[in-house]
């Protein structure tokens with residue numbers, strides 16, 4: 001079991017040793033994967049992640065779990081396809097790149113999921129879509145039909161029309177919060193956020209080598225936001241801030257969220273088996289020695 005350092009935070013013992021098991025009971029699961037897990041730092045496609053994500057979700061789908069994948073990466077894949085090193089400055093050009101990348105992203109997923117005999121579907125959403133009762137119903141009906149037919153919806157923000165959270169310079173979209181919105185409306189038991197980092201640390205580990213991984217968080221307040229920095233990769237957008245906002249929403253609704261490293265998506269099996277990997281955001285402490 002972790003050591004409490006304050007309020008609702010538990011650090012891993014001995015600087016990272018993982019102990020105990022968690023009680024995770026999840027049937028409907030939203031998995032969010034960030035650009036940093038899908039694209040190598042050199043800009044190339046991380047084929048292992050695509051393949052292992054498809055394998056893991058297909059295996060769980062075959063076990064009867066209901067899965068929704070929220071995937072970033074349209075911009076990263078678009079940059080790669082157009083042989084560009086960095087995002088263009090203009091928002092229109094960014095949106096065009098994302099449109100190019102989105103179809104390529106789906107091609108990559110379709111290939112890998114086909115290999116594991118799993119059908120997928122593309123669902124492009126905006127953050128506010130659930131606020132309109134008619135659209136809300138259409139979106140929910142679509143998700144419910146797909147899940148009933150064992151099809152895995154692959155969600156991304158519809159970057160062509162979503163401009164509300166873009167600063168028109170450096171950030172593009174926010175799938176961390178979109179995944180929490182989807183988890184919330186689809187009444188998911190668990191949100192798994194896969195990133196390029198082992199979990200939530202007491203300071204940005206890409207900047208501070210003595211940062212400690214936090215095992216469990218039961219409350220996200222100002223203290224947590226002060227140690228949440230920006231994105232660690234060239235392509236990620238929200239950094240830890242948007243992940244904490246997603247966690248805040250999950251906690252408020254008494255749902256669980258696990259933030260874990262997506263370099264090997266089979267970590268999802270460990271999460272569901274209750275192994276104390278990553279950071280668990282949960283109102284109640286569910287780790288037992």
Ligand SMILES: Nc1ncnc2c1ncn2[C@@H]1O[C@H](COP(=O)(O)OP(=O)(O)O)[C@@H](O)[C@H]1O
Nearest residue numbers: 034035036195201204229231232236237238239
């Ligand atoms: N307190 C923190 N704990 C962990 N990571 C942090 C923290 N503060 C900032 N970060 C940064 O957040 C990054 C993950 O966010 P981001 O690059 O947007 O990934 P993704 O593409 O997976 O959404 C990490 O690589 C890390 O550099």
Ligand SMILES: N[C@@H](CCC(=O)OP(=O)(O)O)C(=O)O
Nearest residue numbers: 035072073074075173175237
């Ligand atoms: N819609 C954008 C994703 C934006 C986003 O939230 O990215 P990330 O921080 O990598 O999860 C894209 O597909 O590039």
